[in-house]
Amino acid sequence: MRNCLLTLFLLSISCFAMAQSKADRDEIYAILNRQNGDWNKGDVKSFMHGYWESDSLMFVGKAGVTYGYNKTYENYLKRYPDRASMGTLKFEFVNLTFPAKDVAFLVGKWHLTRPEKGDIGGHYTLLWKKMKGKWVIVCDHSS
Template identity: 40%
Template sequence: MKKIIIVTLLFIAPIAVCFAQNSEEKDKKEIQKVLKKQRIAWSKNNIEEFMDGYWKSDSLKFYGANGITYGWENTLERYQKAYPTKDHTGILSFRINDISKISNEAYYVLGEYHIKREVGNADGIFMLVLKKIDGEWKIIADTSS
């Protein structure tokens, strides 16, 4: 009986590892799709569509040079004030340096951004925390500088 259990475990373990890796790769691809949609929306000067990637909650946190902004509405207002026109939003590009799993429903993303724009280019780094909420990946915390 012990041999059957051991053989069964030896057979199941690699399958479980493979499934977990496939699941993580799927999550990372879905997160990259969210970020790509945001990049495209930003570059079209559509901040409202860009904000679709964020958790629409008062618990959303954005941490930047001016401190912490709490909530989806306040974050939207912050973006609209800081980037009032197409000349300010420009064309966004970024490089994702790392996507790491925190838990089954959360990841953090480390990256660099570049905005080519008429009022002067902008470069910086970011760290995002994304969580799967109601079947969709949403940014729940953003640190950008």
């Protein structure tokens, strides 16, 4: 009887965690899909709304580490000054895990189709944190 109750208890906790993770997954994927749409409309300012608005935001790219929301935004504008440079973005989600409560880690691929400038792409890893009930990217490593 005791083992049966323990098993039921553990199963209920497991089901709750899976349901919560599904909601969290859906929210993170929705943010990325919205960002994808914003990028493809040429709206870098709206694209940035997936990132943590903090001086502690970290972006790691081929030029090194950038700290801060504003600096990351400025770098996007500098690197992609026009629609031809921005191209059409496509994300591929490879693996999304939740290593701790309110923490997510996503590995994916990105591709920019740019007929005038040549296509580019690579991989990315995003570290997410749920703050005040909202998922935000706290570290982006894109290569």
